[in-house]
Amino acid sequence: MKAVVMAGGFGTRIQPLTNSRPKPMLPVVNVPMMEHIMKDLVSLGIEDIVVLLYYKPEVIKNYFGNGERIGARITYVLPEADFGTAGAVKKAQKYLDETFIVVSGDVITDFDLREIVGFHEFKNSKLTITLTSVSNPLQFGIVIKDKDGKILKFLEKPSWGEVFSDTINTGIYVIEPEVLDYIPENVPFDFSKDLFPLLMEKGITLYGFESEGYWKDVGNPDAYREVNSDILNGNVKLQIPGKAVKYPEGILFLQGDVKVPESVRIKGTVVLGDGVELGDGTVLENCIVGERSRIGRRCKLKDTVIWEESTLGDDVSMRNCVVCDRVDVGSRVSALKGAIIAEKVKIEDDVRIEKDVVIWPEKFVESGSIVSSNLVWGEKWKRSIFEGGEISGRTNVELSPELAAKLGAALGTTLPEGSFVIMSRDYHRASRMIKRAFLSGLLSTGVNVIDMKKFPKPAMGYVLKNNGAISGIHFEASSSVPGHNDIIFLDEFGIRIDTAKEKAIERIFFREKFRKVGPSEVGIIKEELYGVEEYVKGIKERIDDKIKQPRFNIVVDLMNGIFSDVYPELLAHFKVNSIVLNSYESEEKLMQYPTVKSKSLRDVPKIVKSTSSDVGFIIHPGGERLAVVSDSGEVIGNHLLLLLFLKTIDDALDKRVKAYVPVSCPSVIDESLKKVNIERGKFRGISQRLLKEYFFIGDLEGKFIFPEFSFSPDAVYSSIKFLELLSFSGKRISEILSEIPEFFFTHVIINCPLSKKARLMRKLSEEALERRASFIDGVKIFFDGDWILFIPDQFTDKLHIFVQSVNEERGRELLESYRELVSNWIEGKE
CATH class of the missing domain: 3.90.550.10 (Spore Coat Polysaccharide Biosynthesis Protein SpsA; Chain A)
Structure with missing residues (x-):
């Protein structure tokens, strides 16, 4: 063998x-x-x-x-x-x-x-x-x-x-x-x-x-530390090389010629390589020290690995650290909350290293420094800095100008020198700050920038699809977490980048192997090559001016977003009578999104009902998400809104088209649709080639795409397109909704620790094998007219459960039976 x-x-x-x-x-x-x-x-x-x-x-x-x-x-x-x-x-x-x-x-x-x-x-x-x-x-x-x-x-x-x-x-x-x-x-x-x-x-x-x-x-630094700890604690049947010497509080393995002073304390399991030197009064607990490394006097090291030929001065305290080859650490240095110190780093005296700091090769840390910024990666960014094609962090904390410049350089290094990237932002001053720092890093790699300045994210998607550039980057204040900023990375088609591109950027970012060009090759900036006028023109060209219903009466809340100037102009062009709310910029309201959203969901239905309007639209600040209020003054739930779009398309068109929706989309109208063929699948990583095959793509978060116009979610285009389709159908929204069969649908989220997710999904898979099931996205189990779907959250310790049933009683019973089963599995009960 x-x-x-x-x-x-x-x-x-x-x-x-x-x-x-x-x-x-x-x-x-x-x-x-x-x-x-x-x-x-x-x-x-x-x-x-x-x-x-x-x-x-x-x-x-x-x-x-x-x-x-x-x-x-x-x-x-x-x-x-x-x-x-x-x-x-x-x-x-x-x-x-x-x-x-x-x-x-x-x-x-x-x-x-x-x-x-x-x-x-x-x-x-x-x-x-x-x-x-x-x-x-x-x-x-x-x-x-x-x-x-x-x-x-x-x-x-x-x-x-x-x-x-x-x-x-x-x-x-x-x-x-x-x-x-x-x-x-x-x-x-x-x-x-x-x-x-x-x-x-x-x-x-x-x-x-x-x-x-x-x-x-052993795929990441945490795993490396864990495997050494597991060996020292006896969790692995692995023979540690060296001569074993028993101590009152532990055991020492000597792998060569090492002299250990009597004043040195050995606790737990300690491994010393050939030629290691130890100072008087030092305490080693569960530590590994490589060949020819020197540890000073009165040091206290616990759960720490030191490679070859490194030197630690006197009174150094370390816990859960990795010190690589030929590192020089001064005296009175402390790193008590975990640190990675790469090779050939020099740290002077009296330095304090904060939690989970990574100091990259050949860096120099001055005496008295507190290493807590720039090289501090929070728990969230240990494995990946991306979540679904975007990077989000606290402004000026995780997401600082220094980090943004490195991100720009990392992206630029993955792109051909001389290529063009389009950049845009919302109107918040923090977005402008982060964008300018990112832009500097990008230019340093010889990549050129088309700077759209203040420009809507959906419009960026349109520009990329129809005009071409190698990439697009948008900066905005987070609508989900106050005090955070988001950086969204788009490819040449206006689609969020896939995991392969994320990893390519991360590889450069973490290794800091940035391309640096000479002064004459630094990238150039072209400002506003494509304005918002081109985006507006694109909408006008694709929407039928001859809307059959002469006038729509609508209420629109723009939620102080970036489309405040654009949307009223479009409504006037299509001769739509409108009441427009919150059509002005406000940094304060951008940072109070949850409060603004709640107020909008209260106010718009009241105004629609009191004015007998045909529809109410709520355009969320980023311009991607759309909420709709029916002519009866009811806010349409996201699952019903997706069905409303599908049913309106089916009523309005005279040709067969395909629509792409998530696996969690209710299926109650599938068989009744005559023109729309529904396909269900995952949304992460959908290619431009696949998107082109569909007339409509929608999810359960109010994000809708019409690939005829753009491959990005666009609440403005979707709302105007909906009016066109509604006029072609000749029906009111309440009439279309009444044609959707009554059913029960719910989405609940439960806590599921990361360590339990995989076992839980295996148990659900085994349970599903006894019935008709689907594994396209999560585990979906079918019953007579009902189904239940389990999807682990991609980024958090949560489990999403979706239930569709013919009535609420059956649906609640199905949900509770499986929720109890899932809870038992999470707790380790069979």
């Missing part, structure tokens, strides 16, 4: 620990991670190991050499490009002429590899996947198998809405060599995304073995 060790990853999420070494070479108890797994392979009796390289290959080659030191023959394979996991193994096919095991070089595990191989042989399997259960499966491939171990379903790196299990693919495979014939040459090809579906299509049974024991993917 042979083995393949995957050791080619970039280690982006674990930056800056991987600044100068690949992730598999990060030290764990002073031994490279991949050495632990390679020694396990050798103990299995494997003599031939193929190591697949890519990022910093020379570091791995120089350390392991030909493999003689660990008792193996190592063959190195370096693909000329990134061909994916399976594609990389294909490059080693000529060395793999018998059964082989594939393992990742960047995990720590104490799985019994003999059991995995034995299961593979017992099942006479062509390919066996090693499985385990985790609390957060988002970075892995999730799997469902039957009681015999046959793989039934899997999905690579799901969103929370796609999670149907907490059982994941660990990346440990046992494979027969003929399987490699199914992998194409010289093209990107992954195991989970490409090879596994192909094999199942070919009728080849894949087996999964759920292994018991410890397994952790």
